[in-house]
Amino acid sequence: MSNDELAFALERSFLAYEFLTWLWFRCEVEGGNFDLDGVGSVGVAVDDGLSLARLQDDELKASLRGGNPTGRPEAANALAAGLLLKKARLVVAKGSREWSFGLDAETLDLSGVKVVDPQAEEEEPEDALADKLSSAEELREIVDGLFREFLALRLDDEWEALEVGRLRDWVRTKLERAWQVVGTA
Amino acid sequence: MLVGKGSLTFRSFDVSGKNATPTKERILERLETFSFAGIDTIEEGSTYGWVAPDHLFDGDFDVAKVFRGRYALFAFRVDTRRVPGPLLQAHTAIAWRAALEAEGLERLSARQKREIKQDVKRQLLAETPPAQRAYGVFWNLRGRRVFLQNTSKSVVEAFRSLFERSFELELTPRLPGLQAAAFARAAERLDPLKNARPLDLATRSAPVAVA
Structure with missing residues (x-):
């Protein structure tokens, strides 16, 4: 890969901030079910440890942890102030398996991956270590599949024509709800 | 493992x-x-x-x-x-003072200081x-x-x-x-990737800036 190609790719890293924010929107508005090419059906939830930031502006940021952070007025306020989701702890489910992990938009690295699979625990896998590594790799495939799903939409005309408007409506609705919550407090 | x-x-x-x-x-x-x-x-x-x-x-x-x-x-x-910086500085200061006393000098040249510092660093690295x-x-x-x-x-x-x-x-x-x-x-x-501009979800009705 040439230096120009690398620079071009790295300048588009902001897409991962948009991806995490879009994932949050899809989870809240459409329930978080995705049917991914080559992966199958998965369920996603944005769980905890939200870190929001504005692109190219490290000064403006918000961190929310515990107590259903995605529904808190501060989260709505941060989105409406133009911040996007930079980091979050997510839950992904596929079949009997459920993963809990951190996802960082800067790198799409997975952190603190924990997996629960009641079915596998009952069956006692032959090689628990190989099974754990395979499960981590499967999660990587799912996250990459979700990112590709986002990119297909993001690089389509439908993004500007439809999805951006829906995202803005979502932020407005969250903000209105936040005002109601703050007003009744 | x-x-x-x-x-x-x-x-x-x-x-x-x-x-x-x-x-x-x-x-x-x-x-x-x-x-x-x-x-x-x-x-x-x-x-x-x-x-x-x-x-x-x-x-x-x-x-x-x-x-x-x-x-x-x-x-x-x-x-x-x-070697942690403060540790090197402290041991070097002690070594400089010892050298001044041993040689009966009022001050050390830049070269002497540098050589002493290098000796101290070598010793500390080994330890x-x-x-x-x-x-x-x-x-x-x-x-x-x-x-x-x-x-x-x-x-x-x-x-x-x-x-x-x-x-x-x-x-x-x-x-x-x-x-x-x-x-x-x-x-x-x-082309769409080349032309992609960052998403802006900011609304004019956001009540306060987030810090």
Whole structure:
């Protein structure tokens, strides 16, 4: 890969901030079910440890942890102030398996991956270590599949024509709800 | 076991190059050749090398230990020896004073100061134990994917360099911009990617700035 190609790719890293924010929107508005090419059906939830930031502006940021952070007025306020989701702890489910992990938009690295699979625990896998590594790799495939799903939409005309408007409506609705919550407090 | 311990944090890479799925024999041979060989007691800095997956001092690369299911398992060991700045400054100040008293001088030349400081640093380096770390690596040979159980920039860069030299293969990290470029190329959507501008969801009705 040439230096120009690398620079071009790295300048588009902001897409991962948009991806995490879009994932949050899809989870809240459409329930978080995705049917991914080559992966199958998965369920996603944005769980905890939200870190929001504005692109190219490290000064403006918000961190929310515990107590259903995605529904808190501060989260709505941060989105409406133009911040996007930079980091979050997510839950992904596929079949009997459920993963809990951190996802960082800067790198799409997975952190603190924990997996629960009641079915596998009952069956006692032959090689628990190989099974754990395979499960981590499967999660990587799912996250990459979700990112590709986002990119297909993001690089389509439908993004500007439809999805951006829906995202803005979502932020407005969250903000209105936040005002109601703050007003009744 | 250094690989797969606890909850996992990792960076993923795609492996490419001529013979991107090497034989078991070649992998063991290359791990042995680039195995961790200890750290110099004189120089300040870091030394890198491969160790077998069981523990920090495991230099025994054999088929049963390294190959599990579809993975090759090993670890990237990094030893760093560094004299803390304040410690060096304090010991140097003591040595300068001792030299002044011993020589009956009022002041030392810049050269004398530099030489004394270098001697002190050499002595402290020999007395300072290195920080020893090892990070698990699992390599899906058929899938041509490598996973490093660390995400810090310096460790990732050193790992990538050693891996590429050891196996004469190329590692491409699965970073979002690179993934987006690869996707756009395959889907013939490079123009939309080129023209993509960051999303702005800011509304004029946001009540207060978030800090």
